[in-house]
Amino acid sequence: MSNMTDAWYQLKNVDRLDTPALVFYPDRIKQNISILKSFVTDVGQLRPHVKTHKCAEVTRLMLGAGITKYKCATIAEAEMLGMCHAPDVLLAYQPVLTKMHRLSQLIFNYPQTTFSCLADNVASAAMMSAEAEKLGYRLNVFVDINVGMNRTGILPDRAFELYQFCSALPGINVKGLHAYDGHIYKSDLQKRTQECIEAFAPVQQLIAQIEEAGFSKPVIVAGGTPTFPVFAKMPDVECSPGTFALWDKGYGALFPDLPFLPAALVITRVISKPNDYTLCLDMGHKAIAAENELNKRVEILNLPNLYFTGHSEEHLVVKTAGPNSVNIGDVFYGLPVHICPTCALYDRAGVVSNGLLTTEWKIIARDRMINY
Structure with missing residues (x-):
């Protein structure tokens, strides 16, 4: 697992958070x-x-x-x-x-x-x-x-x-x-x-x-x-x-003239490690927008150079370029390629302040109906 010291997205109390989880950085x-x-x-x-x-x-x-x-x-x-x-x-x-x-x-x-x-x-x-x-x-x-x-x-x-x-x-x-x-x-x-x-x-x-x-x-x-x-x-x-x-990887790469900052991530954990090159994350179709081709759905910020080999409802299978020292339970931070439909997959978002998960905000209009 790569060193995340001073990374803007790092959560100091990430053990409080079940995954997959959407988080906002106000x-x-x-x-x-x-x-x-x-x-x-x-x-x-x-x-x-x-x-x-x-x-x-x-x-x-x-x-x-x-x-x-x-x-x-x-x-x-x-x-x-x-x-x-x-x-x-x-x-x-x-x-x-x-x-x-x-x-x-x-x-x-x-x-x-x-x-x-x-x-x-x-x-x-x-x-x-x-x-x-x-x-x-x-x-x-x-x-x-x-x-x-x-x-x-x-x-x-x-x-x-x-x-x-x-x-x-x-x-x-x-x-x-x-x-x-x-x-x-x-x-x-x-x-x-x-x-x-x-x-x-x-x-x-x-x-x-x-x-x-x-x-x-x-x-x-x-x-x-x-x-x-x-x-x-x-x-x-x-x-x-x-x-x-909230910004995302897709627009950030496509429009360099727009200086907005990524402000929402999907946090995921390794749930299985079939071999030294292969990891399975709890980031399936229900956790990240899946309308783009397989390797253009999310960027894992603290584990670069991944190749995605499979994506299903609850699982994302990835391969590393060489043998890795990742352990089951390790935490990774995913920057969605398309944040809009990703956000709609969640009923709430964890809120991060000064590196700490502090509260949560409801994605209240994700529902088709609130009161009327």
Whole structure:
């Protein structure tokens, strides 16, 4: 086992922790929030996505830093934000059927929070308007624009008609436009910037068309973590990075221009040693996101140069380059390649302060439903 003296991630009381376990490092989360703010001239440009951490305590750190606008993807995440008294919450999802009823419940049960959602077609907008009108309120809506992700959203050249249609509905208050460009993730910042600006150009034309028609200036919510440095330079755009709060191996390697720090790890132990070259860790599919290829799921920080040979529900089998002196029960620290789905595998995270496990934070919005 390699020497971990002075390693930022080392836990002095790791024997308190059963594994596999997700752990957060709040001092690093705070640094990441400060780094995020350093990219913009006005904190009002920030609308961070909470889908990575799904945690009330992390949200409160952002609120304490003056961030008042948030983005989320699920009703549970929206409710978590309401429970934290976040002033402005965009559900970046188009609700259908029961989800619309649940959103209405949040609007009435968390009146201190202004909720919004997305619409990308006439039928959904009409349904949302009818629901809001029936319950006696006006729903805040952003028209969702497809800028190349080809997942949701209406194409920019068809969006003005939808914008007009939504604006005429009695139950809807059109706030602006939402444009997510998750398909843009080139490592080189210059190339990424060029792609981002090209994809966003039709949205800028749409903005001009909306204003020329006499509508008030739309609020623009755009981008994710990869294109955050591009939109951060546009004062009229609200930026929505999410991964920045916890960071991970994948984005750290792909985007060297983004100086965020890893702030969440998965701690694991050796549970079996078939031979001098082979170790079995308690870090299966249920402990670490497994959507990437086998050797691109996690980096073991204190045991480098591993080759992964097998991954199943409860086990990760690895080989070392040569004979190793690792013992059964030894502790290793894993940096996830993709932290977002990894975090969603856990109902709580241990909290590390000054090298000590001190408490735990619930990943409360991991559940599909909290109260409503």
